[in-house]
Amino acid sequence: MNPQARAAEFDAADALAPFRARFSLPEGVIYLDGNSLGALPRATPEVLRRVLEQEWGEGLIRSWNDAGWFEMAGRVGAKIAPLIGAAPGEVIACDSTSVNLFKLIAAALRMRPGRKVILSEPGNFPTDLYMIAGLEAQGLATRRLVEREALVDALGDDIALLLLTHVHYKTGAMHDMAALTRAAHAAGALVLWDLSHSTGAVPVDLTAAEADFAVGCGYKYLCGGPGAPAFAFVAHRHHADLVQPLTGWFGHAAPFAFSDDYVPAPGIAQLQCGTPPVLGLAALEVGVDLIAEIGVARLYEKSQALSQFFLACLAAHGVALECVSPPDSSARGSQLSFRHPEAYAICQALIARGVIGDFRDPDVLRLGFAPAYLRFAEVAAAARHLAEVLASGEWQNAAFGQRAAVT
Incomplete structure (x- = not known):
């Protein structure tokens, strides 16, 4: 040849x-490193220039309403949803992958009272394992790691959550999402998928797999730029029971009521925590739009x-x-x-x-x-x-x- x-x-x-x-x-x-940091879309600088010079420079604080800054996290999340086989209202763009992992691991533990074990595999991406360790240090979780070929057999009645990266960051090996999710559900466990090396690169259908939770980053195949906001997915069937631990003001049902007491926003919106990073979301939206177009x-x-x-x-x-x-x-x-x-x-x-x-x-x-x-x-x-x-x-x-x- x-x-x-x-x-x-x-x-x-x-x-x-x-x-x-x-x-x-x-x-x-x-x-050959777009799986670590995606290339810059040519449209991104002009979009950021508009946000900086017009929306921030001229609109100032009015742009939270006039330029739609308040809705950005939900809007970008809604654009990511079709890329991962999620339904409208199941995805929001916010925080980092690590922070979103912490939120959803804690939420899963609360939804499975009496179970504390988080099952994963050795060699999973470090932040996934570190987030489990953080909850373990507070006495809220127990981490258990088994090789990938033994995962199904390890799904006992003490497992609260199976946490796996869909495409392994080091080898590229891809899990059978649907089969592992079914096995976890049969054991009474929930499943959290890390899609950081999947989103925008491989077909993902969270709905067909009946996935419970998912997270992913915005700076690899979505080309949102270094440190781009991540996203979180929660299946509609879990929204009523969802309680996330980072109860920041943007996850409040009425953030500008300035109440002393926290009331979670309905649905996926409660996964927000602090003020959305407008510049990061603006850059991410360009990448998401381009990948969706392709x-x-x-x-x-x-x-x-x-x-x-x-x-x-x-x-x-x-x-x-x-x-x-x-x-x-x-x-x-x-x-x-x-x-x-x-x-x-x-x-x-x-x-x-x-x-x-x-x-x-x-x-x-x-x-x-x-x-x-x-x-x-x-x-x-x-x-x-x-x-x-x-x-x-x-x-x-x-x-x-x-x-x-x-x-």
Whole structure:
């Protein structure tokens, strides 16, 4: 196979190719880290300029009403809902993934009196496990970790909540959401899905899976910018029983009544806590609108084609790295992860060549394939660079092996 020739054919036939022009990407860079921080949509600076100069600069405090700032969290949440198979009124954009995890873990514990165990897997994303630990330190929860193949058997009558990341951040392995949710419900437990590596990248249908809760971030495939607001999902059937612990004023039924006593807002709105970050929500809305316009089904189809093509290119170059992502593309998210004892140094050598991927301790080189703006020609070039780095041994440069903050 001639990787460059095949890439040219694929790019010429790519229906999503025109969308690349809707993103701002630096020249000379092959960006394979969109699964960590999405690229900047070209429309975002102009939207932020309008919010800054007109809505804030001229409208001042009137813009809470006139520019719809009060409704932003619900409005952006409603736009995210179709991307994850949620119904209207089940999603709100607010706070961070970590904060939303804490809220929903605590809410689930309250809904399952007599049960304190939160079940998850070792190697889950750290903040998911840390949030359990925070409640455990207060005597409210007990953390139990079992390997993913043993999760169903571990669903005993003491489990209050099963907490899992749908697409694993390090390997890209994807859980069977519907099957695990059914198993948890059969055991009387609730389920909380972390969709941070799923939303905008792989098809998700929370309604069909009968999921209870979900969270996700806005800065990866949704391209909302660094530290973008996250989102939270609660199925309608749980709204009447939902009691979240962070009873901030924006989650109040009448925040401007300034009452001394807290009364939760109805439905999903009570998951708000403090004042919404207007600038962050404005940037996130641009990314959400763009991903919705492209369509998750088309994005997923292309991302799988990109990752399969990358593997074929590596094979054409005679590269045999251990891939720790599932070999079946339908069982993984939009990434490939490779194990090598010098993965950090290899990652840094690639970055020096303009190929930006990332490293995860202790030995994983992780490459993301964000299909909204990645071209097949770039995938072919990235494979060539990786083959050359490995063949030349340039990763042995002392500077590359000296660990610092990782991109």
